[in-house]
Amino acid sequence: MRDLLLGDVSPLTCRSYGHDLLRWFRLLWAVDVGWEQATEAETATLVGWLRSAPNPQRRRRPMDALAAGTVSPKTGKPTLRSGYAPRTIAHNLSVVHGFYAFHLHFGRGPVVNPVPDSRSRRRASAHVSPIEPARPHRRARLRACIRCPMLSINPRLLLRLDELEADLLARRQRAIDEGWRGEVDGLDLTLSFPRSKRAQAQRAAATGKADLGMPTLPRHHPGNGA
Structure with missing residues (x-):
């Protein structure tokens, strides 16, 4: 300390x-x-x-x-x-x-x-420029x-999100049947992300687009010779 x-x-x-x-x-x-x-x-x-x-x-x-x-x-x-x-x-x-x-x-x-x-993480982190993307590596034992949370999704892709959730629920049920308690906890955490993003996408679809008051430019500007 x-x-x-x-x-x-x-x-x-x-x-x-x-x-x-x-x-x-x-x-x-x-x-x-x-x-x-x-x-x-x-x-x-x-x-x-x-x-x-x-x-x-x-x-x-x-x-x-x-x-x-x-x-x-x-x-x-x-x-x-x-x-x-x-x-x-x-x-x-x-x-x-x-x-x-x-x-x-x-x-x-x-x-x-x-x-x-x-060791894979040490090799991936050695001599890496800050402007380069992060190299993939295996985590230690x-x-x-x-699990990183997903970014915002398009409301039109909610059906795909339902498919992912159904697959996760099937994997969770198998983990319960096999007695894999640690896997069940991990899947519960993973399931919380698509459910959260579904609620976020539904709110975005109900809200609609925000009007920022940006002016529209004319197609032919007097000064561009058109």
């Missing part, structure tokens, strides 16, 4: 890192493993717990609030689900990885970082899949 403060980071960043490290150490205390002896097995335990445990922050909801993961009919945006978000899991792994990388620099802790790293 002192190294973070010397790096002139935000106090909120230090607070976030502190909470993630506290979660990591609580897990190590529960399994009776010292931080110097931590391996990838403890990291897998942390990820498994985060993907299955309920998030206590989600309990601060009024009794008449929408169920977690559903789309709000007013805003068209999905509500937060009851568990930990994939970005929270990825952030926790990044914090733990940085913690052990810091101590490894000074010759402390395990020789191998307990959080797996992605145990890393959650960060």
Whole structure:
């Protein structure tokens, strides 16, 4: 934490890192493993717990609030689900990885970082110009899949969106039948995006085009010789 403060980071960043490290150490205390002896097995335990445990922050909801993961009919945006978000899991792994990388620099802790790293990501990020598009790469093991929300869609393509949702629902049902709980959570998150975009497209179709008051130019301008 002192190294973070010397790096002139935000106090909120230090607070976030502190909470993630506290979660990591609580897990190590529960399994009776010292931080110097931590391996990838403890990291897998942390990820498994985060993907299955309920998030206590989600309990601060009024009794008449929408169920977690559903789309709000007013805003068209999905509500937060009851568990930990994939970005929270990825952030926790990044914090733990940085913690052990810091101590490894000074010759402390395990020789191998307990959080797996992605060699493909390092190769893709090496010697890349800022003006070049990002290179595709595989994510590291145990890393959650960060699903990017879709852009605005054309209201005329809502039928295609219905097909995508039907396919996702079929995959979700199969995951339920097979007992793939982590896959069900991921599909629930993915389903919230097309439902949100459907509500957004329906509102856009009902609203219509906005008149910006732009003047229309004549086809033949007196000064262009036409």
